Amino acid sequence: MASLYFHIPFCKQRCAYCDFYTEVAPQFIDIYIDTMIAELYARRDYLLQSETVSSVYFGGGTPSLLRTQHFEKIFYAVNQIFTIDKNAEITFEANPDDLTADYLSEIKNxxxxxxxxxxxxxxxxxxxxxxxxxxxxxxxxxxxFAKDYGFENISVDLIFGLPGQTLKDWTAELKMAFSLDIQHISAYGLTYEDGTPLWKSRMLGNVAPTNEQTMNQMYLRLLQMAENNGFEHYEISNFAQQGFRSQHNCGYWKNSKYLGIGAAAHSFDRVSRQWNVASIKKYIENVKGNKTFFEKEILTEKDKYNEYVMLALRTAEGVDCEYINKHFGREFSDYFFKNIQKFILTEKIKTAENRCFLTPKGILISNAIISEMMISD
Ligand code: SF4
Structure with a gap:
C-alpha cells in the first residue's frame, strides 16, 4: 500500500505562528494545479504499478482554496495513473471560513x-x-456543514498554549471539541518558530510563551478528556474514535511509501527521501522547463534506524524490538537496548509484548527521549 500527498501552498493570510512554506498568491493557483498534474505524470513510476494507493491527502497551506474544477483535474490524472483502493481514505484540509454550505455543495461529488x-x-x-x-x-x-454534507470522518486541529490561554480556557476548548461529535482530534502545543511574527512579538516582549508546567498540565488534560470521551490516543498528538485513526498519517509512521506532489512536498520510497523546491515560482518554472525541481538523499542504515525509532516512539504501538533486531543489525540494536534501559527504569518507557512505548510521563519529555534514542554523527 502507498499514499499520495498533494501540497497546496496557498493561504489567504499568514497565521502568526506558522513556518510552513506557503504564499498569499492566488493568481498562481490555476497554473500550479496544471504543474502538479505534469509532475504526477512525470513521476508516475515512483510508486510501482502493482501498488495500490490506500490514501490520498490534500494538505497545505489551504486546500479549501481550490475549486471543484481543480480537484477534478487532479483526480482525473490520479485515476489515469494509479489504482486507488476502494476503501482508500481521501482527505482534504480546510479552513473553517472556507467550509461553507455553498462550498460543500460545490465539492459534494x-x-x-x-x-x-x-x-x-x-x-x-x-x-x-x-x-x-x-x-x-x-x-x-x-x-x-461538513456533517450536513455527509462527512462521517471529521478531524479537527487544535493548538494549546496560545498567548494568554489558561488551563481553564484550554479545558473549555476541549469540552467544545468533544461536544461536536467528531471522529478525530490532532492537538499541538504552540511553538515559537524562528522568524515568525509570533517569535518576533516574543523577542519584543509583547507576548510570553506559556510556561512548561502549564503546557504539561494542558497536555495531561487533553489525555484525560480524550480518554473520558472514548478517544484512543494513538500518536503523541493524535486522538481518534475507534476505527478512525488517520490512515494517511499511520502510513508515514509505519514507513509506507508515499509520493508527494507540489512545491515543498516530500516523497519517500524506503530507499531515499526527496523534497521538492519550496517556491511556487521555481517549482512551476522547473517542472515546466524539464529542470530538476527536487533534492534527494539516499538513506543510510543509520538514517533508517533513526527514522524508525523517531516515528515508532511517537505511536501507541511503540518500537517493535524484534524489528530492530531483524532490520538494523547488532550495532544499532545494541545501541537501542543499552540506551532505552534508563528510561524503562525511570518509568518513562513501558515494555509489553516485545515492544517499547512512551508512558504519559515519558510523553511529556518525548523530544528529549527520542533524541537520545537516535544515533548522531
Ligand atoms: S498553512 Fe495553515 S497555519 Fe500556516 S499560514 Fe496557512 S492557514 Fe495559517
Missing part, C-alpha cells in the same frame, strides 16, 4: 471521505492573537 478542519481554537480572542482568519462561530458551523 468529489471523492473525499474525510475532512481535516484547521480550527485551532474556539475562542475569537485566541484566534485573533495568532492572526487566524476565521471566527469561533465559523469553526462550529464548519463542522456542522
Amino acid at each position: 468529489l471523492p473525499f471521505n474525510r475532512v481535516s478542519i484547521g480550527i485551532q481554537s474556539f475562542s475569537d480572542r485566541f484566534l485573533r492573537a495568532v492572526n487566524r482568519r476565521h471566527s469561533a462561530k465559523q469553526a462550529i458551523d464548519a463542522v456542522q
